[in-house]
Amino acid sequence: MGLDYRVRCCPDGLVTDRRRRIKVLDATIRDGGICNNWLFEEALVQKTFQALSQSGVDYMEIGYLTSEGLFDPDKVGPWRFCRDEDLRRVVAPGRMKISALIDCGKLRPDELPQADDSLIDVVRIATYAKDLDEALRLNDQAKENGFETFMNVMAVSTLEPEEVDAFLKRLAVSSVDNVAIVDSFGALYPYHVRYLVHKYMNYLGESIGVGVHLHNNQQQAFANSITAIDEGVDFVDATIHGMGRGAGNCPLELLLFYLDNPRYDVRPVLELVDDFASMRDSLRWGYHLPYAITGFFNIHPKSGIDRMATPERYACRPMYEKLSHRLDQAAKAG
Amino acid sequence: MGLDYRVRCCPDGLVTDRRRRIKVLDATIRDGGICNNWLFEEALVQKTFQALSQSGVDYMEIGYLTSEGLFDPDKVGPWRFCRDEDLRRVVAPGRMKISALIDCGKLRPDELPQADDSLIDVVRIATYAKDLDEALRLNDQAKENGFETFMNVMAVSTLEPEEVDAFLKRLAVSSVDNVAIVDSFGALYPYHVRYLVHKYMNYLGESIGVGVHLHNNQQQAFANSITAIDEGVDFVDATIHGMGRGAGNCPLELLLFYLDNPRYDVRPVLELVDDFASMRDSLRWGYHLPYAITGFFNIHPKSGIDRMATPERYACRPMYEKLSHRLDQAAKAG
Structure with a gap:
């Protein structure tokens, strides 16, 4: 794929290096599943796994780790629990890492599997700042069990700057591998993201990765991802066709277009658009x-x-x- | 409306002054009309005029000036022609300026009305760079007839940098009042817009305004508008609910949220969303x-x-x- 027919009127900018080193996490089944209680056809989840693997996406967040009994298993799909027997029907170990999210409080640390026994590579922990103690306990246990860990401190837009400083100081001395700036409400504009990326990177130093998980309420999820990439983050979350709660997320296909990186192949993702777009009218994500x-x-x-x-x-x-x-x-x- | 409940975690940034001086041009009827051949109910055009006036929007682009006979009047609405007798049923002179677009080649300079006899305040000329001679003839005549003028040089993303330089040099010594950066294909990312804003402003100097007319193919119309505002442009185009050909335009409601400027009142625009959103499914603008x-x-x-x-x-x-x-x-x- 050459660039010769692309935008001609400008030089290609100074952001290329940053676009080259970014990692991409697809959260379609996990976050998109909030729209349909994770009741995807299993064949579609298999197809999604295959397509994401082929596209070169770095992480697939396939669902949640949740204590048994917290949801009626007749009303939610298996990706709310990510039991190993369900994962095994979809996931084949390979280059792409499999991530599962824990809503802080919905799984006890002692319920975490061992990484060696699991198809899951990465445990992400979603927490509010006020629950950071419990989130760090989950993180420490997940690390001890052999997982790579991510921490998503949600709704950062509702916190005072001092509260952000406080949780970043604690994360900086934790064993967490990656931290996401999470715009749960889709409230952030690019200048907010720019400020937060600098703050997170400054606090978290060289050894902890920084990424973004953004919502599209104001048509800013992809734009804010671009800002974050330009400012130097390590990873970006996206979902196929932007599927996700409410307005949804950064569309994976737009992100891969933008990155224009030979490491990624957008075509397998485009093949899935038909399947996901057909759900959009009834599940009503997107710009409303x-x-x-x-x-x-x-x-x-x-x-x-x-x-x-x-x-x-x-x-x-x-x-x-x-x-x-x-x-x-x-x-x-x- | 206070800001107390808005994003807390960041200072409000350095862009406020630029957000304060921006002007807003609504192009819903003109550009949105490309979706439905300008066949709007007249009551809706009246309601739109009223709402935009109340919202404080600076310009309403209500349609095109077109030579009689170029379109079958049974197949297109009156806003393809903007005859004065049609305008009079909708427009009452006031603070908001009324703009009409000319597709270069679709109106002869000698067909332009006199500003004093017309409800139109602003003539915008849409041209490809190759047709700039004719566009400048239209501009000169429009100025002579007493109009404020805008020049939209379309599809800038397809031009070589030297071609952009060449048309900007000519516009810089013309009598045009405002020039828009026009992303006809929705191909530009923020770093392109940043580069072009600087270039246009440098060439056009203090006396010619610079603005943006952006399309939303890659969910960048609003984001690119924000970039343009941050870089110091004088005006931004938008449409209600983003209505426009293909993916549509920058949504006016999001722009007014962002500007958060007491000069503008988003509420009358929100009242129109119901009318326009109900057309979206059949006319299919938006993210596809x-x-x-x-x-x-x-x-x-x-x-x-x-x-x-x-x-x-x-x-x-x-x-x-x-x-x-x-x-x-x-x-x-x-």
């Missing part, structure tokens, strides 16, 4: 105003998701005014 | 892979638009491979 409004107001997307399930979904002025009033009152109150 | 692929390959969106009208719309790998092969051959050939 209710999600944009929760992103703008820096709140959880739940009210947007609830509204999208009603026929009044696009009656956006009342939604905006109600939130604006409520949040103004809250701001005045304290 | 065929548009992303034409954007990536830096070609006209036509093949993507044609494909979106077929049931095979998301069979994206063959589309990608065919274009990749064809363009590789073309690049080799010369």
Whole structure:
């Protein structure tokens, strides 16, 4: 693939080196599964594994590790639990690493498998800053069991700068391998991401990788990924066709177009678009105003998701005014 | 509206001054009309005019000036012509300026109205670089007739840097008031926009405004607008809900959220979202892979638009491979 027919009017910029060293984590089944309770056809999960392997994606986050009993197994797909017998039907060990997420509090450290017995390579821990003690216990146990670990401290946009400093200081002296800047609410603009990338990298030093997990409420997930790459992060999360809760995530296909790196082959991913795009109308991820409004107001997307399930979904002025009033009152109150 | 509940974790950045001085041009009826041949209900155009006026938007581009006879008036709405008798039913003179676009070659200079007799304030001229002679004749006549003028040199992403230099040199010594960087194919990334903004501003000096007209094929229209604002442009184009040909444009509502400027009130725009969003499924603008692929390959969106009208719309790998092969051959050939 040559660049001769691409954009001609500008030099190719100074970002090429950074684009070359980035790693890509696909979270389609894990994060996209929030839209459909992980009830994917097994053949599609197999096809996704194959396509991602062929595309050269570095990590596939295939689901969650969750304590038995926390969800009714008749109502959620197997990727909410990632039992080894389910993984074995889909995953063949290879170059691509398999990641599973733990919602902090939904798995005890003593329930973690041993890496040697598992098809999982990477344990990611999603936590709020306030639950960092428990998250670090999970991290330490996961490291002891032989896993590579990632820490996702969620909803960073709701924290004060001092709170961000505080959790970064603790992570800097932990055994965690990678930390993601997590824009749970899709509230961040590129200048926020630029600031946070510098802060995370400064605190976490050379030995801990920094990445981004971004949501697309304001059509910024891919743009914020580009900003993060330009500022020097080590990895970026994406999902096929942007599938994910609410507005969804950075679309993997756009990210691979942008990276334009011979290490990646976008074509197997394009082959999956048909399967995933056909779910979009019923599952309603993508650009919809209710999600944009929760992103703008820096709140959880739940009210947007609830509204999208009603026929009044696009009656956006009342939604905006109600939130604006409520949040103004809250701001005045304290 | 206070900022207290917005993103907390970062300082508000250094871009505020630039966000404060920007002007906003809404092109919903003009550019969105390409999707439906300008066959909007007249009540919706009236409502749009009212809402944009109330929102504080600086310019409303309501349609095209076109020679009579170039389109069958039974097949296109009145906004393809912008006759004064049609404008009068919608437009009331006020603070918001009314703009009409001329596709260079589709109106003769001697057909331009006099500004004093017209509800139009601004004439925009859309041209390819190769037709700049004719575009400048139109510009000179429009200035003589009393209009403010804008020049949109289209598809800049397909030009060599020297070709961009050449048209900017000519525009710099013309009487044009404003020049837009036009990403007709949705091919530009933020680093391209940054480079072009600097180039346009350097060539055009203090007295000619610079703006952007961006398409959203790769979910970059809003992000590229942010980049352009940060780099200091004078105006940004947007459309309600991003309505526009193919992937569409920068969504006006997201732009007004971002500017967060008391001069603008996003609420009247939010009231229109219901009307425009309801057209989106049938007119198919927004993020769809065929548009992303034409954007990536830096070609006209036509093949993507044609494909979106077929049931095979998301069979994206063959589309990608065919274009990749064809363009590789073309690049080799010369």
